[in-house]
Amino acid sequence: MSQTRFSKDHEWVRLEGDVATIGITRHAAEQLGDVVFVELPEVGRSLSAHGEAAVVESVKAASDVFAPVSGEVLEVNVALTDDPAGVNADPEGAGWFFKLRIANRGEFDSLMQQAEYDALVKES
Amino acid sequence: MRYLPLTPDDRAAMLARIGAKSIDDLFVDVPSAAVVDRGRFALPDGMGELEVERHLSRLSAKNLAAGSAAFFCGSGAYRHHVPASVDHLIQRSEFLTSYTPYQPEISQGTLQYLFEFQTQVAMLTGMEVANASLYDGSTAAAEAVEMARRITKRAKVVLCGGLHPHYAATITTLAQLSGGEIIAAPRRPGQGEDLASLIDGETACVVIQSPDVFGLLHDLRPLAEAAHAKGALLVAVLNEVVSLGLLEAPGAMGADIVAAEGQSIGNGLNFGGPYVGLFATREKFLRQMPGRLAGETMDAAGRRGYVLTLSTREQHIRREKATSNICTNSGLCALAFTIHLSLLGEEGFARLARLNHARAVLLAERLGAVRGVELVTQNFFNEFTLRLPRPAEAVIDALVEENVLGGVPASRLFPGDSAAQSLLIVAATETNSTDDIETYAHALAKVLS
Amino acid sequence: MTMNNQGRPTTPGTAGATLPDTLSGDHGLDHEEKLIFELGRRGICGVDLPEAPAHKARLGGLERRQKIGLPGLSEPEVVRHYVRLSRNNYAIDAGLYPLGSCTMKHNPRLNEKMARLPGFSDLHPLQPQSTVQGALQLIQELMHWLMELTGMPAVAMSPKAGAHGELCGMLAIKAAIAARAEHRPRVLVPESAHGTNPATAAFAGFRVDQIPASGDGHVNIEALRAKLDSDVAAIMLTNPNTCGLFERRILEVAEAVHQVGAFFYCDGANFNAIAGRVRPGDLGIDGMHINLHKTFSTPHGGGGPGAGPVVLSKALAPYAPLPLLVGDANGLRLVEDRSSLPTNSDPFGRMCAFHGQMGMFVRALSYMLSHGADGIRQASEDAVLSANYVLASLKDVMTAPFAEGPCMHEALFDDSFLADTGVTTLDFAKAMIDEGYHPMTMYFPLVVHGAMLIEPTESESKESLDRFVAVLRGLAQEAKAGRLERFAGAPHYAPRQRLDETAAARRPVLRWTEAKIAQAAE
Structure with a gap:
């Protein structure tokens, strides 16, 4: 059974066992506009929570994607490298960025639930 | 001033639309301590085209343009013919x-x-x-x-x-x-x-x-x-x-x-x-x-x-x-x-390069044959180095008297390097006629004699 | 009366309601033009060169083995190609070019003529210095103008553009700090700064610390003070700033910065608003680059080359990069290395080969001499007057975040007047293209939403400004009236409609290749 949480930096995290799948939220993808380039972390790299993990670019903007939780990179979504439009097409599904083996379950638990995140987006 | 289209009447009308009494009103944010009087600058007032041309032409004429001499400098900047x-x-x-x-x-x-x-x-x-x-x-x-x-x-x-x-x-x-x-x-x-x-x-x-x-x-x-x-x-x-x-x-x-x-x-x-x-x-x-x-x-x-x-x-x-x-x-x-490069195309560019190389090969032969001069660079394109029997800088200065800009002394590029003192870096391009090359060889022989 | 006896109609006649497209794909003076590689062929050349005489090659076996692939064309074909390309460009010579923070002013052709005098253009950078005394005098004269106009004691001439000048200034600061054996890793940059400022500071090895904006378009001096400490190397501040305002508390900024032992670097991109009226040296500035291609009108050339000399305070002057120009009894001399430095000189290094953008120096000096100190002051005043005139003429229909004025040489608007119209800043700007104008700077500075920054410069007549104002007023009213067809998908009358920048970035095609012809033929 998987659970999904959200960061205030507009990343989502889906946890299955100790494997977290991470991407950017639908709201973030809409704000960014057409994504033209995605730079993903190296497999095997260990990321710390809130550290820079990936880069996502539209024509006029480049944004850092942060790791919402710490962990070691297990897999990256290479399909995005060839077809960055995948981020716009299905940001919270097929447009995932990378998977981590998480180091600290507590970090995940402290992230926002869907309702909380939706409220944040509404406020902004 | 010929580049400024606004007339005094225009300026007055524009200030009126803005609601300012004078141009100074538009500079109110400038601290008064930093406002400068017109007369503050030790600079001349404006000039007409003719005066500017006269002034700058005078400065230009004080230089020895490459095209007025037999010219052989390279070292990062090359004289080619531009259509x-x-x-x-x-x-x-x-x-x-x-x-x-x-x-x-x-x-x-x-x-x-x-x-x-x-x-x-x-x-x-x-x-x-x-x-x-x-x-x-x-x-x-x-x-x-x-x-x-x-x-x-x-x-x-x-x-x-x-x-x-x-x-x-x-x-x-x-x-x-x-x-x-x-x-x-x-x-x-x-x-x-x-x-x-x-x-x-x-x-x-x-x-x-x-x-x-x-x-x-x-x-x-x-x-x-x-x-x-x-x-x-x-x-x-x-x-x-x-x-x-x-x-x-x-x-x-x-x-x-x-x-x-x-x-x-x-x-x-x-x-x-x-x-x-x-x-x-x-x-x-x-x-x-x-x-x-x-x-x-x-x-x-x-x-x-x-x-x-x-x-x-x-x-x-x-x-x-x-x-x-x-x-x-x-x-x-x-x-x-x-x-x-579009004008040159494949054929013209290759021909230009061959011409440069041929000029440099001829120049190396002629200068290398001058007594006491040694060709240091054996394989080259359009530029090579010579070892002279004397410090190269003085030789280059003496060559100016013969209306030859004979290259760049290595000492200008590597000051303080005693091994560079006698080295001279020389370039030839398609702009050098055979006459230029002969002129240089004769002048070098004369200066070194 | 005179008969039209050729039977030729001499009135325009009535245009058809729907026109068929042309057979050629061209439209009157508007020609479609292929790439040069698609026009050329083998066996022809646009330059007549003799074949090289017989010689023994000395290439050491490094001859090229493959063809380059360049097309062959005759001279008339090349001339026509580039003339046709040129006609797809907007230019200041052809119309008002209101790009804020870019300063598109008139480029006098006298300057071009002067730069082509053989005593300047046909001079090698490493000729014996005795043969280039006139050129060195010209540089010295230009240095004198720059130092006089800025009230600064020194100037480094070699930087090749504004951003290169910024780097030069920051390196001088770095050297001065190193000479004091201090550790100052932080540089403060306001949010509203040009992107080059943080990029330069980072490139120079500093950590960039952003100063948040204040609501009034001026630097937030309280926020600045809060960030000032003994680990701050410098502040980089644009004045007049990117909102088009003179930083009215600039003396306080300088004092606060100097109090903690830091330096005040000024981005001089907007010097053209105050040249001849205000000397940056009186404002406590330690270093400032001057974009000769803006303030002193060397042509922008479609994006360069420019030139960015940097004036330096007494504290920074010793660290100016090589080469240095010095004068003595024997005339002027370039110091190109550390072996013969004048006293008190300790250059931080070298910015580039040779001595800077001589071609731009000649043009800038020609411009300065033409104007004189009086004319430069008048030009600054006219630039400021024109911007305020535009602001005053538009602020009732467009929204200006700092409408109370006065502004300096550029008038800033935001997009709140477009709220709920369905028209964006981008649409509005693109509609200007259909009206025959180059758009203003959009979405900069970043601190204002949907920013539109208009810099008319001193080169426009009142009639030209009035016409421009009338068009913008008309567009603003059309947007508010909901006549969206004018905006959606604009421009309609330009050589190209909107281009797909997303596709360009997703699958970059950055060069022509032979394979592409084969593809096209399929």
């Missing part, structure tokens, strides 16, 4: 007085020539992609080193001994800022260099110039192999891009980044600037490349067109994370390059 149409075309208002092509719908002229320029540079250097130019060859070389360090995440930079010293200084100035470690190989004028032994697992790149500052040609292939074996990149530097009409392209010899001075094609000597930096690399390093890029796309009506692209690498978007702080290219110089 009349080049200067005519680059002075068209639409090229000369337009801004960076940020509005592609009304800037296709600039964008398309930049795309043509990028293609030409990639073709000449044997690389996959080129940018829309950098300031000049030296800054392109410094950017190449920074790029190699970003790609490899390593600190060490090996510079060949034959690198133009201004290029080495520019690279060093920039590299030191971010913790780069420069390893400069010893100078061996006219001889091969053992750079491979300086490369190790910490080396980001090795910078090789060919033809080098002494004119010597280097085979890049063994060095590329040695660099790649250690995970380092090969940065190839060129001062004289016309050499590529005759010589193997650095890309074909394994270079990863090519940084070259493009002045030789389309651009005059201009006492050192403006010039045009050529910068080319492999496609896989594209995202790490500095500078502007024009790319092909379609408009809403499905017609082919061009835009500036991949600008997320650049300062106006990436700010402190940009690949470089460069905010411009050398647009008009790049246009001159593109037009001149």
